[in-house]
Amino acid sequence: MLIAMRGALCAALVTLSLLPQHAKADPLEINVPIGQAGTRTAPGTAIVEERMRAIPGGVSFVPAKKFQNGYALSMKDMMAGTPGILAQPRWGEESRLSIRGSGLSRSFHLRGVTLLQDGIPFNFADGSGDFQEIDPLMLQHVEVYRGGQALRYGAASLGGAVNMASPTAWTAGYNTLLRAEAGSFGTIRTHAAAAKIFDGFDAFAGVTKTVSDGYRKQSDQDNQGFSGNVGVPLSDRAETRFYVSWNDIKQEVPGTITKEAALHDPKSVPDVNLYNNYARDIRSLRVANRTVFDLDNGVQIEAGGYINDKSLYHPIFQVVDQASLDIGGFARMHGSAEIGGRKNDVTVGVNIGRGRNDAKRFVNMAGHRGNATANGEQVAQNVEFYGEDRLHIIQNWSLITGLQASVADRDYKDFLNRANDDGKTFYSLNPKIGVMWNITPRSEMYASVTRSSEAPTFSELVQGAYAGFVPVDLQTAWTVEAGTRGKEGDFSWDVTLYHAQVRDELLNFAVTSDVPASTFNADKTIHQGIELGAGWRLNDRLSLWGIYNLNDFQFDGDNQYGDNELAGAPKHQINLSMRYEKKGASIEPNIEWVPAAPWVDYANTMKADSYIIAGVKAGYDINENMSLFLDARNLTDEKTITSFSTVTDANAAATNVFYPGEGRSVYCGVTIKF
Numbered sequence: 001m002l003i004a005m006r007g008a009l010c011a012a013l014v015t016l017s018l019l020p021q022h023a024k025a026d027p028l029e030i031n032v033p034i035g036q037a038g039t040r041t042a043p044g045t046a047i048v049e050e051r052m053r054a055i056p057g058g059v060s061f062v063p064a065k066k067f068q069n070g071y072a073l074s075m076k077d078m079m080a081g082t083p084g085i086l087a088q089p090r091w092g093e094e095s096r097l098s099i100r101g102s103g104l105s106r107s108f109h110l111r112g113v114t115l116l117q118d119g120i121p122f123n124f125a126d127g128s129g130d131f132q133e134i135d136p137l138m139l140q141h142v143e144v145y146r147g148g149q150a151l152r153y154g155a156a157s158l159g160g161a162v163n164m165a166s167p168t169a170w171t172a173g174y175n176t177l178l179r180a181e182a183g184s185f186g187t188i189r190t191h192a193a194a195a196k197i198f199d200g201f202d203a204f205a206g207v208t209k210t211v212s213d214g215y216r217k218q219s220d221q222d223n224q225g226f227s228g229n230v231g232v233p234l235s236d237r238a239e240t241r242f243y244v245s246w247n248d249i250k251q252e253v254p255g256t257i258t259k260e261a262a263l264h265d266p267k268s269v270p271d272v273n274l275y276n277n278y279a280r281d282i283r284s285l286r287v288a289n290r291t292v293f294d295l296d297n298g299v300q301i302e303a304g305g306y307i308n309d310k311s312l313y314h315p316i317f318q319v320v321d322q323a324s325l326d327i328g329g330f331a332r333m334h335g336s337a338e339i340g341g342r343k344n345d346v347t348v349g350v351n352i353g354r355g356r357n358d359a360k361r362f363v364n365m366a367g368h369r370g371n372a373t374a375n376g377e378q379v380a381q382n383v384e385f386y387g388e389d390r391l392h393i394i395q396n397w398s399l400i401t402g403l404q405a406s407v408a409d410r411d412y413k414d415f416l417n418r419a420n421d422d423g424k425t426f427y428s429l430n431p432k433i434g435v436m437w438n439i440t441p442r443s444e445m446y447a448s449v450t451r452s453s454e455a456p457t458f459s460e461l462v463q464g465a466y467a468g469f470v471p472v473d474l475q476t477a478w479t480v481e482a483g484t485r486g487k488e489g490d491f492s493w494d495v496t497l498y499h500a501q502v503r504d505e506l507l508n509f510a511v512t513s514d515v516p517a518s519t520f521n522a523d524k525t526i527h528q529g530i531e532l533g534a535g536w537r538l539n540d541r542l543s544l545w546g547i548y549n550l551n552d553f554q555f556d557g558d559n560q561y562g563d564n565e566l567a568g569a570p571k572h573q574i575n576l577s578m579r580y581e582k583k584g585a586s587i588e589p590n591i592e593w594v595p596a597a598p599w600v601d602y603a604n605t606m607k608a609d610s611y612i613i614a615g616v617k618a619g620y621d622i623n624e625n626m627s628l629f630l631d632a633r634n635l636t637d638e639k640t641i642t643s644f645s646t647v648t649d650a651n652a653a654a655t656n657v658f659y660p661g662e663g664r665s666v667y668c669g670v671t672i673k674f
Contacts, residue, residue, distance in 0.1 A: 039202075040292040041231055041241035042118070042168040045141050054390065056400050056434035056446035057481050058084055058146035058160075058496040058531055064139045064167075070617045070631035071181060071667035072136035073210075080592075081575050083494055083547050084146050084531035088643035090659045091219050091254055092212070093131045096643050099146050100479075100498060101527040101553040102159025104568040105508040107645035107657075111457055114155035116163040118229075118243060120288045120306050125326050125355025126380035126410065126457040127157075132282055133247045137179065137191045138206050138227040140167040146531065147479050147498065148432050148450025154330075154351045154386040156404045156430040158452045158477050158500065158527070166229055166243065169195040169202035174673040177206075183631075183667030186213035201232045215662040216254040217269045218278060223249045240291040246284070253278035253316060256645060258656045263609065263639045266660030277315055277367025284310040298336045305329035319362040319369050328353030339391065348387040355380045357458070375416050378458045381409040388432070396439075400448070402432035408455035412462060412469065422468035424461070428453035428476070443486020452477045460506055460519040473521050477502040483531075490537040500527040501556075507566075509602070509648045524556035525566060542580050549573040561602050567646040570598040570610075584621035589614070600657065606650030608658065611640040630668045637664040
């Protein structure tokens, strides 16, 4: 089906949601102001944050205003200052996102973290994902569920889940918003949004246009996107909400270079990227629905589905030409009852998803298709059943148990060589047990043990000239974690210690700088560390915030690499910021420090680079409807390496695998609300 035809179907569904209704939407709680409560399908920030505090493990709540007070383009911009997050920019929106070492060696796309938007899957059905379609200006907040705490959405990956919540007319806090930004490297971004509560429904819509020359050669981008949602109360106890997003992304690809070039000539790119016009062009249309019913005795049912239609034209070592269609549905039930006089909260749910990808490749002829080199059909199907129970055993103590069962089916047809046709099904069962002690109304301690599992994506299963699927297995892990979070007076904290025993970890290594990585299963690996965040408000004007991540990832008695450290992540990450505000004006210096360079190869013979980068944000609220910001980065113009592809042994493999960090840059913007 053509993308335009599917778009017409999506538009028809949204039109149906606009039919006249007789009920009006109400905030979730009568005494909570609009913007904090939201509605059944889109709870406000205060309610979501309170619900997350009931989770016995590492979670973080990130309000959008935290990153929208500067120039936010990538996951790095959104997640800076969030404990446990390793977000390394490559160029533009392209990043490497890892939580607790998930997908650590992945040199392209995303694996090991479940992305959701408004509680609805955002990843491809095979578990991979991209970042280009995420618009930080179209978010209300971001929820981070590290490791096994993502069971809330049925996810059971090592890294957990990240849920990005869209604003609605009930939570946006404005009727109309206009925003304009400009800055270094020819960057211009404009954004407009509108929200309104009608008699019978509410509607929100926003558009964003971004153009930039990029810091390096061959890194231009010209992107535009739309996102909107319509909420309709079906009765005084039920509400449905439709979401629609559309993107047209044109993005050049600068590629990787040597360490020497990254540190001394960071704007350079390989010649092949220029004359073969490496790029990533995406057109996508996504429609989703979430419906919530409140039944008797405090039972709530959520149900919905999604369609994601996407085309990718990606000239790199060859022209990757793909058209994918992902569809799925979900249902969850939340309820409370008493067992032996003790309160008991239960959540059960199911996720079903199917994705088909028409995967074609051609010889790259200066960015155009040459002769066909690959023509395949990749079909991924997943079913996940999950449940979680929270029993309040004694005063201020809760016991949390959970279980997730999943079936992941992968099928491949090679239309050029049917001998490569293959299929495989992966089964997993992932239990969870945890305990939480509410020390005070605003602080808690917790501990949990969870099992995670990850089926290989098609990038791991279909590699080069290998006949059929590469024999890689399901990655599994047992993770133990303990920690505490809370706020007392002017001091807040969030600290988690974790230790994961991983089996058959899916590790990637670069073959050459422009060919996708190969993958193998490591036997045993260990992922352990500390995720720490702390804040202190000294007075009404001055506040401090900092994070420290210890990333201790290593092989465990491997036949080839012994107890070597895993390549890909710095062992220590430190982010510090200080904010001073007075009469609508603010200034916020910040520091990002990687004191020890990470390993590039599994043999531990080559490291990347350590660095310290200083920046500053400033803002001024002219009045309640108009504000300005200034975002200055890398003030000393340090030459850095922000990301790289991992290799097996730097003494034997090509090492032009580095992405240089951006030099000094300044962005400014103005926002008008009315």
